[in-house]
Amino acid sequence: xxxxxxxxxxxxxxxxxxxxxxxxxxxxxxxxxxxxxxxxxxxxxxxxxxxxxxxxxxxxxxxxxxxxxxxxxxxxxxxxxxxxxxxxxxxxxxxxxxxxxxxxxxxxxxxxxxxxxxxxxxxxxxxxxxxxxxxxxxxxxxxxxxxxxxxxxxxxxxxxxxxxxxxxxxxxxxxxxxxxxxxxxxxxxxxxxxxxxxxxxxxxxxxxxxxxxxxxxxxxxxxxxxxxxxxxxxxxxxxxxxxxxxxxxxxxxxxxxxxxxxxxxxxxxxxxxxxxxxxxxxxxxxxxxxxxxxxxxxxxxxxxxxxxxxxxxxxxxxxxxxxxxxxxxxxxxxxxxxxxxxxxxxxxxxxxxxxxxxxxxxxxxxxxxxxxxxxxxxxxxxxxxxxxxxxxxxxxxxxxxxxxxxxxxxxxxxxxxxxxxxxxxxxxxxxxxxxxxxxxxxxxxxxxxxxxxxxxxxxxxxxxxxxxxxxxxxxxxxxxxxxxxxxxxxxxxxxxxxxxxxxxxxxxxxxxxxxxxxxxxxxxxxxxxxxxxxxxxxxxxxxxxxxxxxxxxxxxxxxxxxxxxxxxxxxxxxxxxxxxx
DNA sequence: GCCGTTTTCGGCCCGACTGTTTTCAGTCG
Numbered sequence: 001x002x003x004x005x006x007x008x009x010x011x012x013x014x015x016x017x018x019x020x021x022x023x024x025x026x027x028x029x030x031x032x033x034x035x036x037x038x039x040x041x042x043x044x045x046x047x048x049x050x051x052x053x054x055x056x057x058x059x060x061x062x063x064x065x066x067x068x069x070x071x072x073x074x075x076x077x078x079x080x081x082x083x084x085x086x087x088x089x090x091x092x093x094x095x096x097x098x099x100x101x102x103x104x105x106x107x108x109x110x111x112x113x114x115x116x117x118x119x120x121x122x123x124x125x126x127x128x129x130x131x132x133x134x135x136x137x138x139x140x141x142x143x144x145x146x147x148x149x150x151x152x153x154x155x156x157x158x159x160x161x162x163x164x165x166x167x168x169x170x171x172x173x174x175x176x177x178x179x180x181x182x183x184x185x186x187x188x189x190x191x192x193x194x195x196x197x198x199x200x201x202x203x204x205x206x207x208x209x210x211x212x213x214x215x216x217x218x219x220x221x222x223x224x225x226x227x228x229x230x231x232x233x234x235x236x237x238x239x240x241x242x243x244x245x246x247x248x249x250x251x252x253x254x255x256x257x258x259x260x261x262x263x264x265x266x267x268x269x270x271x272x273x274x275x276x277x278x279x280x281x282x283x284x285x286x287x288x289x290x291x292x293x294x295x296x297x298x299x300x301x302x303x304x305x306x307x308x309x310x311x312x313x314x315x316x317x318x319x320x321x322x323x324x325x326x327x328x329x330x331x332x333x334x335x336x337x338x339x340x341x342x343x344x345x346x347x348x349x350x351x352x353x354x355x356x357x358x359x360x361x362x363x364x365x366x367x368x369x370x371x372x373x374x375x376x377x378x379x380x381x382x383x384x385x386x387x388x389x390x391x392x393x394x395x396x397x398x399x400x401x402x403x404x405x406x407x408x409x410x411x412x413x414x415x416x417x418x419x420x421x422x423x424x425x426x427x428x429x430x431x432x433x434x435x436x437x438x439x440x441x442x443x444x445x446x447x448x449x450x451x452x453x454x455x456x457x458x459x460x461x462x463x464x465x466x467x468x469x470x471x472x473x474x475x476x477x478x479x480x481x482x483x484x485x486x487x488x489x490x491x492x493x494x495x496x497x498x499x500x501x502x503x504x505x506x507x508x509x510x511x512x513x514x515x516x517x518x519x520x521x522x523x524x525x526x527x528x529x530x531x532x533x534x535x536x537x538x539x540x541x542x543x544x545x546x547x548x549x550x551x552x553x554x555x556x557x558x559x560x561x562x563x564x565x566x567x568x569x570x571x572x573x574x575x576x577x578x579x580x581x
Numbered sequence: 582g583c584c585g586t587t588t589t590c591g592g593c594c595c596g597a598c599t600g601t602t603t604t605c606a607g608t609c610g
Contacts, residue, residue: 017582025593029582060583098599100608133607137600185610198610228598243610245597258595263610270594281595 001070002456002492003037003044009070009079010034010063012091016082018101019090019108033063035264039326039521041528043494045071089115096145098138106133120146144223148235156240158550159513161187161194164238168218169199172244175214177207179249184259188320190553192516196241198259202252215244251283253305258282264325265318272313272329285312321556326521338527338561343552345568349545350379351422351445351476351508351536356401357382358390361542363404363417369542371415377571378545379536380405381420381445381476384432390449393421395437402440416571418442418578422476427451429465431472438471443578445508445536447476448489456490463491467499473578474534475500477510477517493522501529506566506577509558511551512538523558532577533558534566 001009014030017023036058037044047053048071053064069076093104093116107113110131113122119142122128128139165183173181178201182188185198203211212232216224225241226233233243247255258266259282273280278301279288285301303309307317315332319340322328331337353359354366361369363380370378382401383392393401398421405417420443424432431438431446438444446466454462466472478496500507507526509518515538526533535551537544548567555565562568566577 023582026582028593033582058583062582098608102607133601135601141599196610226598231597233598259610261610263594266610267594274594279595283596 001074003494006044006067006070007034007038009076010037010066013066013079013082015091015094015101016086019086019105020082021102021105029058029060030063032058032264035325037067039324039524041525048072087114089118092116093119096142096149098141098145103133106131116146116149148239151239155193155195156238157513158187158190158192158194158516158553159547160238161197161240164220164236164240165197165199165242168197168215168220168236168242171218172199172201172211172215175203175207175211177203177211179203180252182256184256185261188260189262189323190321190550190557192519192550192554194240196243197236199242199244200252200255200259201244201246202249202255203246205248208246211246212244245282247283250302253303253309254280254284255282257306257309260320260323262324265323265328268325268329269309269313272315276313278312280309280313319556321553322559324557326524338559340556341552341560341562341565341568343549345562345565346375346535346548346552347567347570348375348377348379348574349511349536349539349548349567350418350420350443350474350534351381351510351538352378352545353382353422353538353540354380356397357387357392359540363401363408365542366539366545367408367412367415367417369545371412373545376414377416377418377574379418379420379443381422381443383449384421384423386424386426386432387449392424392432395433398433398437398440418571418574420445422447423472424449425462425466427454427462429462431466431469435471438469441471442575443473444471445474445476446472447478452489454489456492459489460492460495463496464499467496467503467505472505474506474508476508476536477515477538478507494525497522497526497529497531500526500531506532506534508534508536509551509554510538511535511547511549511554512544513547513550516550516554518554520554520557523554523560527559527561527564532566533560533564 010030011034014027014034017027017030036056040056048068053059053067054061066076066078090104090108093099094101111122113119123139123142128134129136165187169183181201184200186194187197212227216227216232216234220236221234222237223235225235231243231245233241236242245255245259270280273285277288278285301312303312310317316337318328318332352366354361354363367378383390385392385394402419405419409417419441421441422445425446425448426432463478509523510516523533533555535548535555537547539545539547566574
């Protein structure tokens, strides 16, 4: 069993423990271990085989045993024991807003409800109201929750969420009573997909009711699910939940920190605060009352911004993108946080399509858009010949495109177009152009566009062959990770990243918002193995070039420093690097 | 189940909101 399979089982075991009403800290240990397994840079499989799993923080004797069993036999006895008597439908039921493990387990025990369908039937028949802890209101909310679950997938692409968020954020910000107001949550942490939108604001006390009214009455709001003095929740027309929290200005940095999360990061920061004798919540630090020591405890710390909070717990500022409790706190303690790449460091990008294949804009228009962004170069990479569906270029058309690029380059002052191609990796792992043609490009992006239904081993072998091809400089949207509804294909990312390191290849972060398919965890592993990263928008339009920022978000999550990113180099250095030095 | 510069036992982050209750449990983030 591979890493993600192990992570899934551990997570499921955590949920099973919740459903069975086990010690909540025990179930949390499994959920934590699941996250750890999918995010540590070490090779979990190898550690299991050499009995060194417990060297990983958060994996002890018990969970190590489960992982080892999964690696060796593909199944775990303890997992199977836990699953006994728990219908799989209960997991679906827990996805309904307002239904957690306790209520789901209760409904199962009392009413033998084992699926969303049965739950819906019971709720519609009015059989739930009157049960212990259930009333009319809960029954209605369950039906609404089911409806919402069916209508919308529970997560949204960052680009969709950002658009919806900025619209309502601007409206709230415009209220004269607002002092500070920002996006928090996973949107601020720049995750590829967003569960809901969090807005944190500070405001004058007497303006709060009016601001809440303005928020819940915004045209993009379709349903108000909660309205309180400090917090209101709504559902937007796009189906995304959006929360607004209003605090005082002194509390603002604490609220920002708290609601930016991640939850796991917060837990760690709060522990650090505790070690220093403070309790930390979304409003500030307060002294922990020690028994018999009343009044002697230290004074609360005032913080103007988040950096002050980190300073108070003995850490340097940690950028939101890093706050996943994936090693950032240890690094911060050691003063070894990376100096993250910034959007402003980007000097150009690669893997862009034009009207030569399936792009919407001409070479010249793409170049002009890049110049308008202040970039120094742009890498053109239209499709290769086998991609007939995308109007892939024949050898003859490649020649013509190169002539046009040469002519355009002659007209530029301080800008350059690089000649590239997104060449298909054919099912047998060979490339879609002859070596003689490949050698004419400044760079070659190798991508899979066909025969997705291969096994993981077959697909990995196919891509590894391309990695070893000396004309290939860059691997295009390569992990085939399933992101929301998009089709994916299975590959062994570890092996491919290792091969990229061995053969000096560049790995692409596909910045196209619908194709953010390189998980930040893998970016981080690539960075640790010193693989060069390229942030490419896979743009088919001139306006799409600015999508690079989504890739920058993922790069930052993956701990990319400026030096790890190809696009931060000047044109001359890029040329050298792509020529394989 | 995991962890330990006080610890191998006894902690493990914390508050708002909701809907159900009549003082609180469950859920969420």
